[in-house]
Amino acid sequence: MAAPSSDSSPAGSSVHDPSASESTAANGPSGDSSSDSPAPLGAVREPQRLHPLTLFVRLLTSLPALALVLLPTLTNDDAQVWLPLFFGAVYGLVALPAIVLQYLRFSYRITPQQIVIQSGVLKRQNRSIPIERVQNVEIERQLLARLLGLAKVRVETAGSASTEASIEYVSVQQAQKIRSSVRAFQRADEDAQSSRDATPSEANATAPNAPTSSPRTLFSMSLRHVLLAGAFRFSLFYLALIFSVLQFVDPETLTNWLLLSQDRIDVIVDAMYQSPVITALGTVVVAALLGWLSGILLTLNRYYGFTLWLDGGKLRKRHGLFTVTEGTIPLAKVQVLIVQTTPLMRLFGWHTLEVQTMGLNTDQQGQRVVAPFAKWETVMRLADHVRPMEMPDTFDRVSPLTIRRHFLRRLGVLLAALAPAAYFWPHDWWAPYDVALPWWSLLVIPALGVAAYLHYHYHRFAIHHDGLYVRRGVLRHYLWMIPINRYQVAYATDSLLQRRLNLKTLFVDTAGASAFAYPDIVDVEADTADDAVDTIYGQFHTLYRAMVSEAKHSASPTTPLDLRQAAAAVPRALPLPNPTDSSRA
Incomplete structure (x- = not known):
C-alpha cells in the first residue's frame, strides 16, 4: 500500500526530514552509523561526562522552588519570615553543592554490549543496560536546552514501565552520536545472530553491507493543522494554574489592578449576589473558554512540527515547540492499534491513531501517538504500515x-x-x-x-479472521484492533448483577495493556462470551501450530529447530477457566 507523503487535510505540509541533520553523528540515510565496527563511547578509564552547561540549566530550573519558599516573605508583611529565610539559606548551603556534586559524580559509557551509567553522591549506583534490551533512544530538547545547544537522552527498554536511564544534558551532536552508536551496535548484533542461524548458501547470498532503504515521510502536520487539532481539544491545565496562582495573590487586588476602578468591582459583586444563576453560568462559560484555549496551547506545544517517517523496522517521529522530542517506535513491539475520537471530532471526520507497545515509556495511558489528528483514510493507511489488518464489515452488539x-x-x-x-x-x-x-x-x-x-449503542465487537476488534466509549470513542499473535490471555467473567441477567464480560489481555482504557467487552450474553473465548483460543492455537510447522520444515540439518525456543517466541494465549462454570474448568 502506498504511503501518503502528508495528510489529506488542508494542513498537510512536508517537514524537513530529520535524518539529514544527523550527518555529524551518522553516515547512513537514517542517521545511523554504517561503519562495520562503531567505536564505543567512553573507555574504562575515561568515561563520558555531561556537558558543563548542565550546571547552569539545573541551577535555573531549581530557582522556582526557591521562589516558592521565599514567597511568604513577600506577601505577608506582619508575619514572621525567619522560617522561609532559613530554608533559603539551607538552599544555598545544601542544594547548590548537591547540584555540583551530582554533575561531577555522573558518567556514562556505551560499549557494543551495554550502556553503563554511574551516578549518585552519597550512594553510588552503577547501572548496566544490555544493548539488546534497548528499544528506544529518545532525544528531548526543552526550550532552555535548545537555546544552549543541549539535549536530554532517554533510554527505554523492554519490560520497563518508565525511562530506564536518562542522560541529562549533553550536546546535540553527542546525543545524536549516542543514538547512532546504540543502533549500530544493535544492528551488528542482529547481523551476527543472523549469520550464525543462516545456512552457508543463505550467508553467501546476503550482502554484508547491503544498502538500507532511506526513511520515507508518512505523515506531517503544518502549523494550521496543529491549531485545528487544538481547537478540538479541551484541557483544564491553565485553569488549574490560575487557581494555583490565586492562592498567593489576593483576587480583589488583582481585579482592582485590571479594572483600575473600585466602583466597577462593586457593580460586579452586586450583580453576582443578585443573580447567582447568571453568575454560575458565566463561570461555566469562562471556564470552558479557558479550557478550550488551554487545549489549543497544549496541542501547539506538544505537536508543533509533527513528522512521522518509516525507517526500516521502526517508526521515527519528531515534534514539539518549546520541548522538541525525537523518538522511535519499533514495529516488532507493537501489540495493539487504537483509534480514538470524540463525538465532535467524529462529526468532522477526524481521528487519532495510537499504538500500544510493550515495555516503552509512554505519555498517554501506556500508548504511543502515531497520528495525533488525521482523517479516517489517512489513519487506515498509517495503520497498514504499522500492522496490516482488514477492518470487518459488520460488528456484533452487546x-x-x-x-x-x-x-x-x-x-x-x-x-x-x-x-x-x-x-x-x-x-x-x-x-x-x-x-x-x-x-x-x-x-x-x-x-x-x-x-x-x-x-x-457504541459498544460493539467483531472476532475477525485476523484478530479482535472492539468499539466502546461515549465521550471518547475507542476502536481497538488486536492481532491474533498478540493475544496473551482470554477469559470471561461475571459479577453478581451480571449473573442475574445471564451476562458476562469478555477480556482479551495483551502485553503492555493500559489499566485505564482497556479493550474489554462488557455485558455479552453468557453463551456468546463462552463461545468467543473458544473462538479466540482456537484462532491462536491454529496460528501457533502453523508457525511451528513452518519453522520446522524450513529448518536446515545444520541448524536444527528447538521447538521450545519456537514456542517461547510466540505469545502465550491460554484462556483462564471461567470461575463460575466448573464444567469449563
Whole structure:
C-alpha cells in the first residue's frame, strides 16, 4: 500500500526530514552509523561526562522552588519570615553543592554490549543496560536546552514501565552520536545472530553491507493543522494554574489592578449576589473558554512540527515547540492499534491513531501517538504500515440488558452521593425555589438513561479472521484492533448483577495493556462470551501450530529447530477457566 507523503487535510505540509541533520553523528540515510565496527563511547578509564552547561540549566530550573519558599516573605508583611529565610539559606548551603556534586559524580559509557551509567553522591549506583534490551533512544530538547545547544537522552527498554536511564544534558551532536552508536551496535548484533542461524548458501547470498532503504515521510502536520487539532481539544491545565496562582495573590487586588476602578468591582459583586444563576453560568462559560484555549496551547506545544517517517523496522517521529522530542517506535513491539475520537471530532471526520507497545515509556495511558489528528483514510493507511489488518464489515452488539445495568449502577452512585449531601446541606445556603441545591441533581436522572443507551449503542465487537476488534466509549470513542499473535490471555467473567441477567464480560489481555482504557467487552450474553473465548483460543492455537510447522520444515540439518525456543517466541494465549462454570474448568 502506498504511503501518503502528508495528510489529506488542508494542513498537510512536508517537514524537513530529520535524518539529514544527523550527518555529524551518522553516515547512513537514517542517521545511523554504517561503519562495520562503531567505536564505543567512553573507555574504562575515561568515561563520558555531561556537558558543563548542565550546571547552569539545573541551577535555573531549581530557582522556582526557591521562589516558592521565599514567597511568604513577600506577601505577608506582619508575619514572621525567619522560617522561609532559613530554608533559603539551607538552599544555598545544601542544594547548590548537591547540584555540583551530582554533575561531577555522573558518567556514562556505551560499549557494543551495554550502556553503563554511574551516578549518585552519597550512594553510588552503577547501572548496566544490555544493548539488546534497548528499544528506544529518545532525544528531548526543552526550550532552555535548545537555546544552549543541549539535549536530554532517554533510554527505554523492554519490560520497563518508565525511562530506564536518562542522560541529562549533553550536546546535540553527542546525543545524536549516542543514538547512532546504540543502533549500530544493535544492528551488528542482529547481523551476527543472523549469520550464525543462516545456512552457508543463505550467508553467501546476503550482502554484508547491503544498502538500507532511506526513511520515507508518512505523515506531517503544518502549523494550521496543529491549531485545528487544538481547537478540538479541551484541557483544564491553565485553569488549574490560575487557581494555583490565586492562592498567593489576593483576587480583589488583582481585579482592582485590571479594572483600575473600585466602583466597577462593586457593580460586579452586586450583580453576582443578585443573580447567582447568571453568575454560575458565566463561570461555566469562562471556564470552558479557558479550557478550550488551554487545549489549543497544549496541542501547539506538544505537536508543533509533527513528522512521522518509516525507517526500516521502526517508526521515527519528531515534534514539539518549546520541548522538541525525537523518538522511535519499533514495529516488532507493537501489540495493539487504537483509534480514538470524540463525538465532535467524529462529526468532522477526524481521528487519532495510537499504538500500544510493550515495555516503552509512554505519555498517554501506556500508548504511543502515531497520528495525533488525521482523517479516517489517512489513519487506515498509517495503520497498514504499522500492522496490516482488514477492518470487518459488520460488528456484533452487546446485550441490550447493558442499558438497564449501567443505568442502575450510575443511579446507585448518584443516590449514594446525594443522601449525605442533602442531609448536611446548610439551610441558609442556596435553595432555588426553596429546594436545597443537592436535590436538584435528580434532574440528571434522564441524562443517566441517555448515557446508558449511548454506551450500548457504541459498544460493539467483531472476532475477525485476523484478530479482535472492539468499539466502546461515549465521550471518547475507542476502536481497538488486536492481532491474533498478540493475544496473551482470554477469559470471561461475571459479577453478581451480571449473573442475574445471564451476562458476562469478555477480556482479551495483551502485553503492555493500559489499566485505564482497556479493550474489554462488557455485558455479552453468557453463551456468546463462552463461545468467543473458544473462538479466540482456537484462532491462536491454529496460528501457533502453523508457525511451528513452518519453522520446522524450513529448518536446515545444520541448524536444527528447538521447538521450545519456537514456542517461547510466540505469545502465550491460554484462556483462564471461567470461575463460575466448573464444567469449563
